[in-house]
Amino acid sequence: MSSTIRSPYLLFLGDAPDQLAAKTADGIAHWRPEGCVGQLRLEGCQADVGLKDLTLEEGMEAGARTLVIGVANRGGRFSQLWLEILGRALEMGYDLAAGLHNRLVDVPVLAELAEKNGRQLWDVRHPTQELEVANGKPRSGKRLLTVGSDCSVGKMYTTLALEHEMHQRDLKADFRATGQTGILITGSGISVDAVVADFISGAVEWLSPDNEPEHWDLIEGQGSLFHASFAGVSMGLLHGAQADALVLCHEPTRKHMRGLPDYPLPDLKVCMDRNLEAARLTNPEARFTGIAVNTAKLPEDEAGAYLERLEDRFGLPAVDPVRHGVGNLVDRLEENF
Amino acid sequence: MSSTIRSPYLLFLGDAPDQLAAKTADGIAHWRPEGCVGQLRLEGCQADVGLKDLTLEEGMEAGARTLVIGVANRGGRFSQLWLEILGRALEMGYDLAAGLHNRLVDVPVLAELAEKNGRQLWDVRHPTQELEVANGKPRSGKRLLTVGSDCSVGKMYTTLALEHEMHQRDLKADFRATGQTGILITGSGISVDAVVADFISGAVEWLSPDNEPEHWDLIEGQGSLFHASFAGVSMGLLHGAQADALVLCHEPTRKHMRGLPDYPLPDLKVCMDRNLEAARLTNPEARFTGIAVNTAKLPEDEAGAYLERLEDRFGLPAVDPVRHGVGNLVDRLEENF
Numbered sequence: 094m095s096s097t098i099r100s101p102y103l104l105f106l107g108d109a110p111d112q113l114a115a116k117t118a119d120g121i122a123h124w125r126p127e128g129c130v131g132q133l134r135l136e137g138c139q140a141d142v143g144l145k146d147l148t149l150e151e152g153m154e155a156g157a158r159t160l161v162i163g164v165a166n167r168g169g170r171f172s173q174l175w176l177e178i179l180g181r182a183l184e185m186g187y188d189l190a191a192g193l194h195n196r197l198v199d200v201p202v203l204a205e206l207a208e209k210n211g212r213q214l215w216d217v218r219h220p221t222q223e224l225e226v227a228n229g230k231p232r233s234g235k236r237l238l239t240v241g242s243d244c245s246v247g248k249m250y251t252t253l254a255l256e257h258e259m260h261q262r263d264l265k266a267d268f269r270a271t272g273q274t275g276i277l278i279t280g281s282g283i284s285v286d287a288v289v290a291d292f293i294s295g296a297v298e299w300l301s302p303d304n305e306p307e308h309w310d311l312i313e314g315q316g317s318l319f320h321a322s323f324a325g326v327s328m329g330l331l332h333g334a335q336a337d338a339l340v341l342c343h344e345p346t347r348k349h350m351r352g353l354p355d356y357p358l359p360d361l362k363v364c365m366d367r368n369l370e371a372a373r374l375t376n377p378e379a380r381f382t383g384i385a386v387n388t389a390k391l392p393e394d395e396a397g398a399y400l401e402r403l404e405d406r407f408g409l410p411a412v413d414p415v416r417h418g419v420g421n422l423v424d425r426l427e428e429n430f
Numbered sequence: 431m432s433s434t435i436r437s438p439y440l441l442f443l444g445d446a447p448d449q450l451a452a453k454t455a456d457g458i459a460h461w462r463p464e465g466c467v468g469q470l471r472l473e474g475c476q477a478d479v480g481l482k483d484l485t486l487e488e489g490m491e492a493g494a495r496t497l498v499i500g501v502a503n504r505g506g507r508f509s510q511l512w513l514e515i516l517g518r519a520l521e522m523g524y525d526l527a528a529g530l531h532n533r534l535v536d537v538p539v540l541a542e543l544a545e546k547n548g549r550q551l552w553d554v555r556h557p558t559q560e561l562e563v564a565n566g567k568p569r570s571g572k573r574l575l576t577v578g579s580d581c582s583v584g585k586m587y588t589t590l591a592l593e594h595e596m597h598q599r600d601l602k603a604d605f606r607a608t609g610q611t612g613i614l615i616t617g618s619g620i621s622v623d624a625v626v627a628d629f630i631s632g633a634v635e636w637l638s639p640d641n642e643p644e645h646w647d648l649i650e651g652q653g654s655l656f657h658a659s660f661a662g663v664s665m666g667l668l669h670g671a672q673a674d675a676l677v678l679c680h681e682p683t684r685k686h687m688r689g690l691p692d693y694p695l696p697d698l699k700v701c702m703d704r705n706l707e708a709a710r711l712t713n714p715e716a717r718f719t720g721i722a723v724n725t726a727k728l729p730e731d732e733a734g735a736y737l738e739r740l741e742d743r744f745g746l747p748a749v750d751p752v753r754h755g756v757g758n759l760v761d762r763l764e765e766n767f
Binding site for chain 2: 326
């Protein structure tokens with residue numbers, strides 16, 4: 094059994110009712126275009142991730158090894174149409190990968206066909222690794238962790254953008270995925286919010302082991318220390334990461350914590366202080382090296398003014414990774430380390 | 431399927447090599463003597479929890495409904511001798527309950543006998559509840575949570591002692607178990623360190639739902655916000671509990687965090703501040719109402735002086751629940767609420 098999803102991928106968009114339903118495929122096509130041979134769309138599909146439309150046969154000819162389900166299944170069930178295509182893919186030699194709530198391995202027909210054809214089923218939302226409790230021992234190499242004022246404020250995007258920029262500069266860096274979309278993009282990782290609670294920090298230690306002194310593991314953060322539903326995951330991530338560098342991710346127009354209408358966002362200073370304190374429990378040298386802000390909902394001039402105010406207040410580079418890239422963040426990282 | 435382990439219990443001590451191996455049975459016999467008809471010991475058993483020695487037949491005659499495995503199985507496996515006795519118990523009408531790492535339901539012969547005889551197997555370390563993500567909505571009733579400077583500093587003992595003292599005073603209170611020993615003692619609860627990470631806070635919300643205004647849920651804490659392996663669990667517990675009252679538990683002679691030789695204990699002031707801040711995210715009225723110290727390793731006079739210093743420093747009652755009981759803690763609770 095391989096420990097990495099085999100690439101290149103053919104991206105299955107199914108009968109996605111709109112572009113949002115295919116956001117996983119969108120992320121993969123955006124961040125790993127070289128790892129995708131094309132997209133497979135069914136009749137009525139309303140999404141398009143800008144790749145060539147291929148059949149299963151054409152995908153196989155183009156070298157695809159894994160059919161990645163890059164779309165949510167409606168109502169959490171697999172339609173007969175989907176099952177026929179997924180089954181045929183297994184018979185043709187594709188592995189299957191998905192980040193859905195329900196598992197491919199729990200669908201008898203798929204489990205049987207995978208077994209019969211010696212193919213792998215990847216349910217990346219459901220960790221199967223044997224994990225150990227975190228031991229807190231210092232590790233070699235460098236690590237950066239993105240942390241959030243809230244959920245869904247751009248932690249995965251920022252972390253992937255950092256990897257891209259660092260590779261442009263010939264710096265050694267690896268994105269370490271902690272959620273299903275990140276795992277499908279990069280081919281490996283672990284869904285830390287799906288591990289047994291005792292092993293959150295241990296999972297992150299496993300994900301970012303000893304490495305060369307100059308190598309950066311760029312660890313995708315999850316949740317927020319100030320999110321009343323998920324802060325345990327964020328706390329365990331902070332301790333397991335032993336981060337040298339932290340980057341705060343934030344969305345300035347949000348009115349309340351995601352999914353919790355009665356919970357306001359934390360003050361950014363308090364948020365950073367608490368994240369830093371938790372990070373320093375396992376790495377006393379941890380520090381913030383930048384702020385990444387999703388300013389999509391602000392006009393250009395307001396966005397610029399907002400970022401300037403953050404830079405003045407915290408003495409750190411503040412950027413919108415989509416509008417400006419993360420060059421300033423990597424500059425600071427190179428200055429500091 | 432019942433949601434509570436049926437009592438009374440017959441406690442199975444097996445062939446325990448020493449008293450420590452039977453510490454789960456010890457806890458049950460200490461806190462729920464009225465819920466136990468006796469103990470069942472095999473030849474060579476070196477433990478004794480002070481109950482009458484009974485056979486399976488005598489236990490059944492005395493009214494026992496569940497055979498509780500109150501001893502660790504050596505090397506994590508069930509010996510043939512154990513299996514014969516556990517199997518016979520199922521055939522006689524006992525349910526089985528255990529808090530072991532490996533599950534009773536995974537032993538085919540036990541699973542079959544339970545099915546055939548309509549009996550229940552309780553693996554209390556492995557939650558099976560359908561949980562939801564925490565919603566953070568305020569709940570009625572009052573809640574107290576024990577928090578720790580470290581793991582294994584007396585949180586379960588303190589919480590059970592509080593329940594006992596409050597019942598003596600005819601106050602409405604229920605111990606809410608979050609670990610396997612607590613669950614076996616009280617017959618219900620959830621092992622929060624064994625739930626999927628996303629559901630830690632949700633599990634605690636499930637465990638301590640809306641209740642009468644004067645009723646106290648006394649929630650057993652786990653781990654410590656300052657433990658590099660398990661803090662995620664502690665953070666999720668704090669948010670899910672919506673505690674009105676916090677009690678700090680501490681062991682003053684410990685040289686380092688449990689299992690982590692390079693990690694010192696936190697300063698108690700910082701420890702309390704951070705626990706309070708996290709608790710206030712979901713209940714802005716949260717406050718500390720006392721400190722419970724395990725002073726077993728200090729001479730009587732040193733213990734007294736230590737507790738006095740804590741009382742002066744924090745303005746809170748500080749007691750050793752074993753040496754002095756928790757009367758002072760309940761006094762303060764009654765004054766404050």
